[in-house]
Amino acid sequence: MKISIIIPFYNSEEYLERTFRSIYEQNVDESNFEVICINDCSKDSSLQIVNDFQKKYSNLHLFSHIENKKQGAARNLGLTKAKGEFIWFVDADDFIEDEVLNKLFLKLDEYSPDILQFNATKVYQDQTKDVGQFWDEEIFGISGIEYLEFEMNEKYANRIVAVWSKLFKKDFLIDNNLLFKEGVFWEDVLFTLNAFIKANSIAYIPLNAYNYVLTQVSDMRSRYDGRKIADSIRFCIDVALAVHQNIAVYSGETVPLIPEQTVPVKNAENGIQI
Numbered sequence: 001m002k003i004s005i006i007i008p009f010y011n012s013e014e015y016l017e018r019t020f021r022s023i024y025e026q027n028v029d030e031s032n033f034e035v036i037c038i039n040d041c042s043k044d045s046s047l048q049i050v051n052d053f054q055k056k057y058s059n060l061h062l063f064s065h066i067e068n069k070k071q072g073a074a075r076n077l078g079l080t081k082a083k084g085e086f087i088w089f090v091d092a093d094d095f096i097e098d099e100v101l102n103k104l105f106l107k108l109d110e111y112s113p114d115i116l117q118f119n120a121t122k123v124y125q126d127q128t129k130d131v132g133q134f135w136d137e138e139i140f141g142i143s144g145i146e147y148l149e150f151e152m153n154e155k156y157a158n159r160i161v162a163v164w165s166k167l168f169k170k171d172f173l174i175d176n177n178l179l180f181k182e183g184v185f186w187e188d189v190l191f192t193l194n195a196f197i198k199a200n201s202i203a204y205i206p207l208n209a210y211n212y213v214l215t216q217v218s219d220m221r222s223r224y225d226g227r228k229i230a231d232s233i234r235f236c237i238d239v240a241l242a243v244h245q246n247i248a249v250y251s252g253e254t255v256p257l258i259p260e261q262t263v264p265v266k267n268a269e270n271g272i273q274i
Contacts, residue, residue, distance in 0.1 A: 004084030008074030012092035022095035072180035144199030
């Protein structure tokens, strides 16, 4: 099986049917992929919608939390259940673009990367779309750190943080113990950064394969409260630690987390500056 699509859901009745239809109307043999749904204790009709689709599609699997654990824990559970060679984390309120699965299959077979990066389209509440600006040529044969440097130099860095605009090789995630931090907001950003730092092979394709729906409860749009402020602080600390620890390993140098002097440290061989 090529791809496992992991979809956590919580009170997503308004969007789930569209998400499923975008997957199952791809004209792809169902033996090539599976859909793993994680019920994070929904209180609306989301579970019934999943059950209805399960009756139609044998490759749709459902697992449930006994208590609400948020998206990070749901994704981790889905990863333990996945049987596909590659993992696609899809949000329950988003949907994938028409006729993309076969195109992704072809590129996975061609490159077999640790991470396959593609593009996403923003969809607003009035159904208008923002395709954004993207690099228009394929990239392959580089490491994750080299790709991060390319993205930042070309000012495409906003694409790298989201987990849903990528396919991850499952063995790569398992071998590097790459899991989501649980019970916090913006868990996917740290996960994605760590994945790129550890990846030996990256492929990028100029394909808009995903539609990111900006709902009123999206993390980046909803109201800041004390919990989100605290998670923001923790997130910044975790990112700083991840970059510090991994760049030190990559460069072979001991770099203090807070330098005594504010002088950039640059590895002469690979040109990475922190």
